[in-house]
Amino acid sequence: MQEIKGKYAVITGGTRGIGLATAHALAEEGVNVAVIGRNPDTLKDAVGELQNYGVQVVALNGDVSNKEDVDRMLGEVNDAFERIDILINNAGIMNHTSFLESSEEDLRKMMDVNVFGIYHMMHGILPMMKQQGQGDVINISSMSGLKGTKGSSLYSATKFAVIGMTEGVMQEMRQHNIRVSYLTPSAVLTDLIGETGLKEETMTHAEDMADIIVSQLKLNPRTFIKTSQMWATNPTPKDQ
Numbered sequence: 001m002q003e004i005k006g007k008y009a010v011i012t013g014g015t016r017g018i019g020l021a022t023a024h025a026l027a028e029e030g031v032n033v034a035v036i037g038r039n040p041d042t043l044k045d046a047v048g049e050l051q052n053y054g055v056q057v058v059a060l061n062g063d064v065s066n067k068e069d070v071d072r073m074l075g076e077v078n079d080a081f082e083r084i085d086i087l088i089n090n091a092g093i094m095n096h097t098s099f100l101e102s103s104e105e106d107l108r109k110m111m112d113v114n115v116f117g118i119y120h121m122m123h124g125i126l127p128m129m130k131q132q133g134q135g136d137v138i139n140i141s142s143m144s145g146l147k148g149t150k151g152s153s154l155y156s157a158t159k160f161a162v163i164g165m166t167e168g169v170m171q172e173m174r175q176h177n178i179r180v181s182y183l184t185p186s187a188v189l190t191d192l193i194g195e196t197g198l199k200e201e202t203m204t205h206a207e208d209m210a211d212i213i214v215s216q217l218k219l220n221p222r223t224f225i226k227t228s229q230m231w232a233t234n235p236t237p238k239d240q
């Protein structure tokens with residue numbers, strides 16, 4: 001295992017859900033964190049909580065689907081951090097809808113955030129990691145990136161794309177000692193998933209995802225987990 005204390009991380013969508021839980025878990029390990037969010041108020045709240053760990057915390061306000069926002073935010077983080085060791089591409093949106101009732105706009109919006117957001121972030125940060133000769137990038141896909149289900153067609157299209165893009169970039173970056181990987185969680189208890197009909201205590205929680213991310217980052221840099229699936233052990237309907 002390697003020590004991650006003192007490293008520098010950027011987390012997209014770091015103001016709630018899996019992103020915020022990951023920011024907490026990393027800060028608790030002594031990692032300096034920059035969190036990206038679109039809402040100045042929730043961003044302020046997140047930063048306030050994270051500062052309690054005594055690490056450097058940077059708030060980046062912007063939309064990852066917008067390249068100008070990403071360029072500005074990376075300028076801000078470069079001013080604050082001496083390097084970027086870790087990029088967690090977590091920001092994502094989900095529109096669960098039947099294919100025939102969906103619109104082109106629905107697909108474009110999700111593609112913009114879930115795919116172009118990751119594209120812009122990796123395009124901005126990987127050149128720095130290449131120069132450093134090390135780095136970690138973890139992109140959050142989904143079980144919906146491995147299989148389509150009723151209502152998931154558009155979301156699945158974006159999450160399959162995340163996996164394809166990640167695998168290609170991984171093959172280009174490993175020779176530079178940069179580990180690029182993706183996670184495919186099943187339902188995680190956050191605002192994004194909404195009501196599932198499952199007992200909350202039997203679902204995967206955002207903190208469990210954060211534990212997995214921290215564990216992967218702590219692996220000796222010569223090794224990484226290329227692909228992994230997170231399932232709840234015994235998801236139980238509320239009426240059972």
Ligand SMILES: NC(=O)C1=CN([C@@H]2O[C@H](COP(=O)(O)OP(=O)(O)OC[C@H]3O[C@@H](n4cnc5c(N)ncnc54)[C@H](O)[C@@H]3O)[C@@H](O)[C@H]2O)C=CC1
Pocket residue numbers: 012013014015016017018019036037038039062063064065090091092093094113117140141142143184185186187188189190191192193206
């Ligand atoms: N909750 C679940 O069941 C699962 C979630 N995922 C994926 O995990 C990731 C995180 O999901 P959750 O924490 O559940 O969602 P969430 O909705 O609780 O949090 C998403 C975060 O991303 C931010 N965000 C969204 N669009 C953004 C944009 N354009 N620019 C900057 N920030 C933006 C939001 O403000 C929020 O902070 C997403 O990529 C999601 O698709 C994958 C599998 C299961």
Ligand SMILES: CC(=O)C(C)=O
Pocket residue numbers: 094141142143144185186187188193
């Ligand atoms: C929300 C999501 O990505 C699931 C349930 O796979």
